[in-house]
Amino acid sequence: MIFSGIMAILEGISALAKDNVFVATHNYTFQFSLTGWGWIHLILGIVVLLAGLALFSGALWARFVGVVLAGLSMIANFIWLPYFPLWGIVLIAVDAFIIWALCTGTRRAAHQ
Template identity: 65%
Template sequence: MATQSTGMQQTTARGMGAVSGWTIFAAIMMMFGGVLAIFEGIAAIAEDDVFVSTRNFTFQWSLTSWGWLHLSLGIVVVLAGIALFSGAMWARVVGIAVAGLNLVANFAWLPWYPFWAITLMVIDGFVIWALCVGPRREPRAV
């Protein structure tokens, strides 16, 4: 099977397996954001003194519950980021879904650590945007 390579984009003769620069960006950012979420989860499970609990917030989970949620989501985000290197469409869809879940979880996490939550929300927003842009389509030579 013939393979053409132009810059950061690699396509096969059938057009399958395209990995564009935005997909690589999204994969790296997902792995980075997932590792940060894992650290966030570990810190919350250990009930570190870094976090401050607020009263009368809508989401009344314990700090340990939030920690397990962020730890498990972080692992899934890292695995989805690794899967993006395959260039498969299912990996893009899973990446968008997992980044969206992580964005919502970090929005709910705002009262405990606002700077960290906003940073991860921005990363997830860029990941969703980069995965929705998709690989650039090259015109086929006849």
């Protein structure tokens, strides 16, 4: 989650800086300004990063929050696909892995 949060923060900073790497799409259903997307990704990235750090405590609530935030990040990156498809697909895959990892948890051998 820490990696996903850092990548979302970088995504947000890039969008706020109005970098030339983003494609301007017209007639897209979820049309926001690039600045709006920058703030969404920056705030979501900070929250995901903080939740990733909270996972080190081993608390169950941190895992639940992590699953919810990874799901929100996945949705945000899905809607972000027309602006930067490769980055969005990679972060969707990372978020899917995060959800899988948090839901399966740590399994310890029963016969120790």
